[in-house]
Amino acid sequence: GYHMQEAGATADLELAYTLADGVEYIRTGIEAGLDPEAFVPRLSFFFAIGMPYLVEVAKLRAARWLWAKLLRGHFGLTSPKALMLRTHCQTSGWSLAARDVYNNVIRTLVEASAAVGGQTQSLHTNALDEALGLPTDYSARIARNTQLHLMGEAKAAHVIDPWGGSAAVEQLTRDLIIRAEEHIAEVDGLGGMAKAIDTGLPKQRIEEAATRAQAEIESGRQKLIGVNIFQPELAEGAEEVEILRIDNASVLDQQKTKLANLKRDRDDRAVETALRQLSDAAMGSRNLLEASVEAARAGATVGEMSDAMERVFNRHVAEIRGVTGVWRESVGEIALLKERIEAFEEREGRPPRILVAKIGQDGHDRGQKVVSSAFADSGFEVVIGPLFQTPEEAASLAVEKAVDVIGLSSLAAGHLTQVPELKAALKAAGGDEVEVVVGGIIPPGDIPVLESHGVAAVFPSGTMISEAALDLMDILGKRRNRA
Structure with missing residues (x-):
């Protein structure tokens, strides 16, 4: 479940698809001749815990109720040991902000408290600086101590179902059960989770939710302290905290x-x-x-x-389909951006074309998919690169599709190695004219290094997509002037 929420799933989608995965595992085990009463108690789940406190408490409560119901209804299991849901939880990585980072300590505390209130059996708390890079010993210590405070000083883990009986939490629990059951029924109607994945339905639902969530932030309807309200004033390139540097x-x-x-x-x-x-x-x-x-x-x-x-x-090749219409519906058109794209189209005879690429072993594609959807709805022609490409493959695709710019999404600290290799691959493939920009988890100290390798712009975590799109149009305009 964790990767589903990180990819953009709402609480009901994460709940439904996670349990549907569990059902698929059990069916596969039974087909292999395993006794479900013997192996089901060995299954465990992994949920993400985001900022909506009571919703996350209710999600874990709903998961226990629904899991027991599914095991009874689908497989006839009755033993308490088999019916018990076991879960690990981790605080949200997506909720961490790269600006005003000490707010992340509070965010992680809220999320960890919700996990404990929902009765997780084990917990991972993220560090305050993980939107900038890998955690330092200092930030990891604060993350660990968050758990120690909840367990030892607050004694928050000493009560069974502490939110049971709360009118708000009970209602949220019931609502999540109803919505999750609808999603599970939809999956069952397609023949189970494996076949549902083949249709692309879960992926589409999650990507639509992710795009809608980012649009809420861009429009200002979703307030994030330090991101779109109460923003700190920092000198350009300044670092709020020490960043762990990896060679x-x-x-x-x-x-x-x-x-x-x-x-x-x-x-x-x-x-x-x-x-x-x-x-x-x-x-x-x-x-x-x-x-x-x-x-x-x-x-x-x-x-x-x-x-x-x-x-x-053989190797699975996922079908790449972008989500369209959600961004435009939520954010609307930005007049200045529309004007610049129309001017480009009139001049070049086509819209600006961008490849949004993922290179290396970085499998986090939420940012890639949301940016692709937003740019497509804004008027760009968007090519979405597959996961795990080599620099040579990305360069070849860029030249084949005749893109104006490659947007490299980097969320796993590989950009300092990948960018020089990508630039060299572009040169070898005859793509010298293709601009390269980088977005994602980029420590401030890495920005001048990337620029020295010829990167036209860097968009760290928290950059508004509409601002990035306008910057891209400026870059393409300057390229024309150079020509």
Whole structure:
């Protein structure tokens, strides 16, 4: 469930799709010959906890009630041990702001308190600086102490269902159950969660919700302290807190050295045998985890094991579809932006064209999808790149689609390595004229480094999309003047 809320799901969508996933796992286990009374108690869930305090408390209460109902109704389970929902929770990463970051301590406390009030069994609290980069020891200590205060000094975890009987929470719980049951029925009507995912329905629902939520912030209807109200005044490039700095090039070199040493010292024949057995297991009914463990013990790398299974299963290629209409409906048209796009279209004979790209192992695509939807509704032609592209693949796609600009979404601290590689790949592919901009979790100290590599603009977390779009039109206008 956590990744669903982080991707934009509302509480009812997260609740419904998470439990529908659980039902799909049980069906698969039964088809494999497992006894549900034996393995269902070993299932656990993972929910995100956002800022709407009472809604999040109600969500966890609704999850317990609904899970027991689904197990009784779908599978006839009755034992209390099987019917009990076990869950881990994590405070929201999306709610963290890059500006006025000490507000994030309060946000995390509110969310952690809601998780405890909803009776989570375990909890992860995010650090105050995670909208800027990886947490420092200082910020991680504050995150840990948030839990210690709730558990030890506040004794918030010592009461069973502390919100039970509250008129507001009971009503919210009932409302969430009703809405979640409607979503679950829709999924069941498609044949279960796996088949629903194949249709793209859950993805579409979540992306629509994410776009709507960002539009609420852009329009000012959703107030965020330090983001769109009560904004602090900081000197350009100033850092509110110390940022943990990682030498990406050094880490990459170390990893390459470790892999080289591993491949030098291992028994290649044993590795080949283990990988062949893994492929055989994928074709048959043998447990894949067992075969993977044996391959790892023989010295096979994760990439080699993935390749061994991919030869049998092939690699899933998700259908990329943008959400249209939601942004325009919520925000409306911005006159100045519309004017500049129309001027560009009159001059070039087409709208401005942007590739919104994800490079490397960064699988966080909420920002990519919301930006793509907003830009498309604003009049841009948008190409949405697939996840996990290499710089060369992104450059090739940009040249193939004749885009004016690549917007690189970076949420996993890879931009200092990826941008130089992308620029080099563009040059090699004949795409020197393509502008590159970067958005996402960008520490202030990284901005001048990115600019030195030829990045035309950097849009850190919290940048309003409409402002970024206007800046892009300025960049494209300057490029024309240079030509």
